[in-house]
Amino acid sequence: MSESKKSLNRREFFSFLAVGWITFTAATAGLLGLVFRFLYPNVNFEPEMEFIAGIPGDYDNGVDERWKNGFGVWIIKREGKLVALSNICTHLGCIPNWLPGELKFKCPCHGSGFYPSGINFEGPAPRPLERFKITTLPDGRLKIDKTKKYRYEKGQWNNPDSYIEV
Amino acid sequence: MEALKEFVNILSGPQYSFTLTLIMFYLLMKYYRIIGTKKFAWGFVILMTPVYLWFMSDDVFRTIIATPDNIPISILLFSVFFFTWLTVHKAAINDERIEAGECPIEGLPENREKVWSWPNLVYNELFVIIAGTIFLIVWAIIFKAPLEEPANPTWAPNPAKAPWYFLGLQEMLVYFDPWMAGVVLPVFIIIGLVAIPYIDTNPKGNGYYTFSERKMAISCFMFGWLVLWIFLIIIGTFLRGPNWTFYGPFEYWDFHKVVAEANINLSEIIWIKMLGTTMPSNLIVREIFGIFVILAYFGISGAMITKKWGQDILEKTGKIRYYFFLFLVLFMATLPIKMYLRWLFTLKYIVALPEWELNL
Numbered sequence: 205m206s207e208s209k210k211s212l213n214r215r216e217f218f219s220f221l222a223v224g225w226i227t228f229t230a231a232t233a234g235l236l237g238l239v240f241r242f243l244y245p246n247v248n249f250e251p252e253m254e255f256i257a258g259i260p261g262d263y264d265n266g267v268d269e270r271w272k273n274g275f276g277v278w279i280i281k282r283e284g285k286l287v288a289l290s291n292i293c294t295h296l297g298c299i300p301n302w303l304p305g306e307l308k309f310k311c312p313c314h315g316s317g318f319y320p321s322g323i324n325f326e327g328p329a330p331r332p333l334e335r336f337k338i339t340t341l342p343d344g345r346l347k348i349d350k351t352k353k354y355r356y357e358k359g360q361w362n363n364p365d366s367y368i369e370v
Numbered sequence: 371m372e373a374l375k376e377f378v379n380i381l382s383g384p385q386y387s388f389t390l391t392l393i394m395f396y397l398l399m400k401y402y403r404i405i406g407t408k409k410f411a412w413g414f415v416i417l418m419t420p421v422y423l424w425f426m427s428d429d430v431f432r433t434i435i436a437t438p439d440n441i442p443i444s445i446l447l448f449s450v451f452f453f454t455w456l457t458v459h460k461a462a463i464n465d466e467r468i469e470a471g472e473c474p475i476e477g478l479p480e481n482r483e484k485v486w487s488w489p490n491l492v493y494n495e496l497f498v499i500i501a502g503t504i505f506l507i508v509w510a511i512i513f514k515a516p517l518e519e520p521a522n523p524t525w526a527p528n529p530a531k532a533p534w535y536f537l538g539l540q541e542m543l544v545y546f547d548p549w550m551a552g553v554v555l556p557v558f559i560i561i562g563l564v565a566i567p568y569i570d571t572n573p574k575g576n577g578y579y580t581f582s583e584r585k586m587a588i589s590c591f592m593f594g595w596l597v598l599w600i601f602l603i604i605i606g607t608f609l610r611g612p613n614w615t616f617y618g619p620f621e622y623w624d625f626h627k628v629v630a631e632a633n634i635n636l637s638e639i640i641w642i643k644m645l646g647t648t649m650p651s652n653l654i655v656r657e658i659f660g661i662f663v664i665l666a667y668f669g670i671s672g673a674m675i676t677k678k679w680g681q682d683i684l685e686k687t688g689k690i691r692y693y694f695f696l697f698l699v700l701f702m703a704t705l706p707i708k709m710y711l712r713w714l715f716t717l718k719y720i721v722a723l724p725e726w727e728l729n730l
Contacts, residue, residue: 313540314543325633
């Protein structure tokens with residue numbers, strides 16, 4: 205035992221230390237990397253942030269629900285404007301339902317109500333639903349970009365990107 | 371019978387049932403010596419059993435009560451009734467003894483005898499663990515968990531209900547901005563509960579039941595617990611249906627029930643309705659009345675309460691403790707005040723600054 209201990213000189217001790225330290229660092233970094241990777245989902249079921257929504261002629265006057273379940277967007281055509289309205293309630297982020305009989309959006313969580321225009325009128329919602337950016341592509345199709353939002357109370361509904369004249 | 375059911379439906383509306391609960395709470399605090407007698411308890415049980423059976427004979431009511439999600443609230447309801455009565459009962463007996471100059475029941479020599487925690491306490495704990503486990507297993511076998519389809523970020527069930535223990539919070543959210551009812555008020559509830567031993571240094575009531583010696587402290591706590599927490603859980607569980615609309619206990623959950631409840635902000639009432647002008651574009655000018663009302667509420671009513679009732683406590687507990695306590699009580703009172711303002715004036719927000727995500 206004592207001989208083997210003596211055979212480890214200073215130079216060798218430092219090279220052992222270096223190898224050990226590098227191994228330890230690599231193992232810790234690898235472990236942290238795994239933990240970090242674990243925080244992200246393997247499959248992302250969230251809807252795409254940009255999508256093509258047909259041509260303006262596809263929509264009748266009123267509220268169109270065809271993109272609601274896939275993309276979380278209502279297309280609303282009224283008063284000569286085509287609008288992409290978010291379906292996230294401005295109170296606490298629930299998903300309101302469109303009630304065709306009562307002509308309003310109604311949130312199932314705390315009872316906020318919105319007119320077809322998106323303006324809030326009942327329940328606790330403090331502000332109107334948000335609009336998404338809607339543009340016409342050169343071939344006449346509609347492109348909806350959910351990364352850009354337009355808020356009524358900030359006067360952003362006058363922005364020409366927030367609606368399309370039809 | 372139908373007319374009576376209709377009457378119960380109307381009476382359970384939040385504005386009436388909340389007022390009734392307030393009155394009942396006042397009577398409980400005022401006449402606790404009568405309510406705390408065994409005679410009263412048996413009379414109450416005998417009187418309420420036929421009422422309960424009559425409620426249960428209704429199909430709609432039975433459907434709501436028997437939903438697996440709602441069974442814990444039924445259990446909660448009965449246990450809250452029983453344990454509230456039990457404490458009131460023990461406090462009533464002790465208070466009479468204290469008035470007669472005797473010591474409380476817990477202070478009698480035979481009750482002051484000490485025993486070892488092992489095995490006396492540990493055996494009881496072991497029994498409770500086993501009984502609780504068996505109860506939960508049997509419950510889980512009898513009532514299946516209501517599993518639904520996988521979560522979908524673009525769709526919500528209707529009504530979308532929180533777990534039953536959060537339904538009081540969800541009911542609070544109907545009257546407040548999410549920042550207030552979802553973050554600020556719950557944080558103050560937790561801070562307030564944590565701060566109780568630091569605010570309340572009164573040694574009376576330690577180790578024995580009493581009400582007359584601790585009237586203010588017990589009333590404040592029980593108001594928050596029974597009226598603002600339990601009652602709101604009951605409303606949120608049993609009486610909130612599709613679209614978070616209110617439904618009476620005998621009312622069928624019709625998805626197309628229309629309730630007109632257009633809510634308006636204080637600034638809109640003052641500028642448009644009372645002054646007949648348009649809303650000012652400057653945000654602070656627009657909301658100046660609401661800001662003033664909020665400041666006045668905390669300032670003036672705080673000062674008035676201090677002048678009328680607070681001097682005694684202020685001297686006993688010191689400035690920091692007293693004003694912190696006063697602030698918590700005033701904050702707690704904002705919930706019923708806001709609820710009544712909504713019911714009476716369809717008021718939405720006193721200060722509405724959605725531009726800054728600030729709504730009070």
